[in-house]
Amino acid sequence: MSESILEMKDIEKEYFGNKVLKGININVKPGEIHAIVGENGAGKSTLMNILFGMPVIHSTGGFKGEIYFNGKKTEIKCPKDAMNLGIGMVHQEFMLLPSFTITENIKLNREKTKNNFLSKIMGEKVKTLDMKAMGADSRKSLDKVGMTIDEWAMVEGLPVGYMQFIEIAREIDKSNIKLLVFDEPTAVLTESEAEHLIDCMKKLAEEGIGIIFITHRLDEVMMAADSITVLRDGEMVANKKRGETNVVELAELMVGRKIERLVNKNESAENEEQKETIMEIKNLKVLMPGEEVKDVSLNIKRGEILGIGGLAGQGKIGIANGIMGLYESKGEVLFKGKAFKLNNTSEALKSGLAFVSEDRRGVGLLLDKSMELNIVISSMQIKNEYLKKIGFFTQMDSKNIRKHALKMINELDIRCRGPQQKVRQLSGGNQQKICIARALTLKPEILFVSEPTRGIDIGAKKLILDLLVKLNKEQGMTIVMTSSELSELRAISDRIVIISKGKIEGILKPDDSDADFGLMMAGHYHKIQKEEL
């Protein structure tokens, strides 16, 4: 067969001593659709960043390995190099300007121009745009991707499905395009739109363009790809041809790993039905950009650890944020049998909920204040605790604060120089513990924890998880943990809710099979079940 258009050999990449890619080999031929599948954090985006020479790669010490493009060894130092070589990218989040027409978007920064009376004096920049020629070019590209839409329509207000195709049209409008990367193009599309997109991809491949197709949706991989690479934790675990594999096997390869259960099995399986429901969520909608929750109904039981999992952008993070009133939300929530007011953070905190945010440094902590203040600030604000009253004025009760902080430091094993150290100076794991300590100070009945181990080294991860288990067991605290890392959800949760496209895809037990988890994450568990029925 013909020579490869792209070969990436033994790619390795480290971020601050943390190996995120461990010897990846990718080989794409002209006219081939090459799928790359893997969970979040498997290394797909790092690989693509290397391919595009993104600054984030070079500012963190570059990478090891070689890239051959069109048979020649090449060095891609910046995105412009990649562009010049003929590598294009269809972005996951749309790179379209809403109040431009489709034509203006397709020709963005590659506008056709013509001379006018001023351009001869003042140069290129003030040449008039040749809208007619631009429109004609756009029409051609739109026809190629099978879009009949008017090229002068405004992008604003177009259905989401169209935008993806406009992006593709923009890439193929570049005359030298040889390799096109689709970064999760179907994540926001409906099924019929996705099918149309795959047809379009196949058509482009027929013209000899090499295509890299990054996705979570495994059935689409089976439909479209000629060859499939599976990444997991920075390793290439499989490289298969289409005929050699099936959806279930891919799902297993994607998720498969040893699960270390931190909680004893027979303890957790303890007759769940008898547990009382502490919170009842009905038809929750949360308008959190990028993590929109569309319709979630869920019962949280007293004394359990409930895991919420799912891929990034599917809405799992939105649930806790919505209930805590950080983003606008709608729906019916019953807390201990009484109606619970949404969109009111202080009310939520007062009624006995506490939240450890996924955005530790942004929302969670006052980085330049002392640890002890960080620990008690919410309860001072919400419950008027740790305050002394002197006439009309209130003062911080520093003695009590110190006592409580020391107790927390002791209980949670926070490594620090003392309660007055600034939070900024602590490591990620200890910062996370302070967030938890603050939540505990509120003496909550339900503790929401979002991504508790993000950006924390492996040793500290385990400590945090142990801590959550301890709280649950010793104090009977109800914990709702949201996490992108399935393994940690499976390590400590009693039940795991998988969210896909803003809705609940299913609820699993931690010891259910890898394939079930993989399929649910990819959002077609139900599809397959339906077929089986």
Added chain:
Amino acid sequence: MSKTKISVNKKSEMAAKINKILFDNMVTILFIVLCIIEIILSGQSAYFILNELVARIARNSFLVLSLIIPVIAGMGLNFGIVIGAMAAQAAIIAVAHWQIKGILGFLLCILLSTPLAILLGYITGKLLNKTKGQEMIASMIFGFFANGIYQLIFLLLIGTIIPMKDPVIVLSSGVGIKNTIDLSGSIKYSLDNLIKLPLSITLAIICFGFMVYYLWKYIKKREKKNLFVSLLFIIAGGCFAVIYNYEFMLNKINVPIATMLLILALCFFNNFICSTKLGQNFKAVGQNMHIAGVSGINVDKVRVNAIIISTVLAAWGQLIFLQNIGTLNTYGSHEQVGMFAIASLLIGGATVTNADNKQAIIGTILFHTMFIVSPMAGKNLFGNAQIGEYFRVFVVYGVIGVSLGLHAWKNQYEKNKLMKQ
């Protein structure tokens, strides 16, 4: 049954349309109503108001129009135009010192102020690139800072470090420029007096111009509507031409044609820029810096360019302003320029993210109508002209606050609507 339903639908559709028009233009409509009330209250003659208004439109429009390009480039309202105004005043002081009269002096002012404005605009642009997202407040504070340097130069350095001997301009102590400089010896009316025509003739010419335009449109598109409109204009133009032959107040109001032509040219320039590659970059950056950057546009450079253009235009605008006023208030003329121009633009219905020529001109007319009639209206209403004066100032700051507030409220409203869906 179905018929009535349709008509009801049509009616509610109409209502919705009218609602939308009212909602979209609420600031402008509010001020039109205010203007009408004040005109009635003031009891001023139409001649007085029109005469003042023509002068003020000629004086101020250029400055207001200089604000448009930064808005398109997503940098909000450029309070930094005061910096351009300072550049202009530096040039005027020089020309007043050399006592170069008439249009020659004016052209020299332009020649001197332009490079200075480019330099200052470049610095402002660089600063605003460091404060993305807070351009408005940053440019305002930078304006105050520049004012300090301006005062330092003209109050302290003139006569000490910068040698200048001119008893007319320099204070009697020999250090510092006088508080007011009379420009009648230099550029006063240099542009305004170039060509002057009575308002009636001007309006007639404008009408005939429109007539030709619509006739041309009719020939191109063959739409009956255009023919009809051009007919209307020829009648109106004819009327104005007839009026010229009789004793009427429209004949006594003189229009500075050269100034007006310059303003018209700037309107065309703004439109022209928008149709070029440069303008496309402005628009792209204005919508989303990240996306523009990803597609290879040098975002920072585009933003600096927008501010440079705005600053230069503001300098020219200040020259037009001062040649009409006739006296330079050395330490005060530039101070309110930004506020007044921005208030005008906002009254016209512009927002922080959206502005065009039409809004600038309408805004200037409304704002200055209010300015003209407020003192008398205040006097008639409260028996005190001071209260009218107070209203003037109140209007300036009030309109900025109100329209920024309304803008935020509109966004909130639309977000809520989205949530409800």
